[in-house]
Amino acid sequence: MLSNAHNVRYSVVIPVYNAAEYIVEALSSLNNQVVGNYSVDVILVNDGSTDNIIEVVEKFRSDFEMPVELISQDNQGVSVARNTGLSVANGDYVLFLDADDTLSSDFFFNITREICGSDKNINLLITSYRKVNRNTIDYFINKNIENDEEVKYRFLNGSLYCNMCTFIFKRKCIENIGLRFTSNVKFGEDIEFYAKYLFSQNDIAMVPDSFFNYHFRFNSAMNAKPGVKRFDAIEALFRVEQFLISHNVDKNLIDHFDRVYLPSRIERVFCQIVRDGTNFNEFIGLFLDAKIENILINNDVPALSVAIKCKLITYSPRFLFFLLKLIDFIRNNSWTNLNEKTKVH
Structure with missing residues (x-):
């Protein structure tokens, strides 16, 4: 359990590839978080973009209240980009966000409340998410589950709503098991990462009222036909x-x-x-x-x-x-x- 006086530090890793059109919306959702007993630093990994993403980020960064680190590398794929961000993260907890997605304004406030108010030394937090289409919003709410084993069985039974961005990982635990994203993989690298982490940890907390917003876009890689x-x-x-x-x-x-x-x-x-x-x-x-x-x-x-x-x-x-x-x-x-x-x- 962390005391209420503890300032919980979060690192948000965002891989970006030709995402200039969306990145400001993602960063704005981070910049507009409810004030709380926490701090957030943002790590943007530019994975060889050919658009004006650097210019857009630099322009936005001057008005951004949180530290934003921008790292540029040759195009090597989302797994390598996430690993690059993870290697420089120094928060207590790490969240991986996609460049075209957003967080609810009370996302970190609710998570911090759970961390500081729990009698456990929380190693993993799982939030809910919203799927945002052009005209509709679908809610996927993970209800409170007290038992770690039940969380794992619900995952296996398909009754736990999962996405890379619904998991908040303790950074030290990631390092303790030497976990990284598998490179040169187009599909399944996210599930591989969070499944390995989930089953290697106890002291899991659900945060139903924090929402990651998955913006469904028909031109995204997830909606292609590979x-x-x-x-x-x-x-x-x-x-x-x-x-x-x-x-x-x-x-x-x-x-x-x-x-x-x-x-x-x-x-x-x-x-x-x-x-x-x-x-x-x-x-x-x-x-x-x-x-x-x-x-x-x-x-x-x-x-x-x-x-x-x-x-x-x-x-x-x-x-x-x-x-x-x-x-x-x-x-x-x-x-x-x-x-x-x-x-x-």
Whole structure:
């Protein structure tokens, strides 16, 4: 527990690549935080941008109340950029924010209140988030959970709302386990990082009333159609599995990871690759690996539809492939017809 007189220090690491259009909004959300017993320093890592991001940041920085460090490097990807920021962070806690996302104005105030008011020496805080579309806002609220083990099981069962920016990590704990983002990975590097951290820590706190705002943009990398590159996410989860084993995580948690979390994620990646428009022969060999087959066959996924698709990936992948294609075709055509009918002439 930290005393109420303790000034909690936060480091916010923001990787930026051609984000001049959005970065001021992100920085403004940091600059407009409710005053509290905390301090925030911002580390911007310019990952080889070709736009005017440096000019925009320099112009904004003169009116910024928090320290802003701007580091420029050759383009090496988001993982390396985050690692660069992490290497110079000196806050008690670290938060990773994307350049086009924002925080609620009371984000750090609520987190600090939880840290200072807890009888635990908190190693991880998990907040809620809002998905902001053009015309709608969807709320994903993580309710209070007192038991660390329950937090971990909820993560494995898919009932914990997770995003890289909903996790606030204690910096010393990151260093103690030597954790860094895996480079040269397009998908899954964020889940790999926070899953390894989550399962290696206790003294977890939920902060339901602090919100990270995920701004959904149709042109973002997360909304692209990368096809087989999505398989990176499965390989990332295999690295998590090895981490759990090597760090002597509870065997029941590892078993749940293998029988529930892994098969559900593999099924999800399979479906995403299909919906990206990938040719069947381009990727099916990836899923015919003996280890993946064993995971899918022996799944204990509670959602029946997911459990069935896990079996189909193994026993009849071609059938599932064309079934998903058919479902998408029907959905897309139904949506097109609906739009045509609702047009004003």
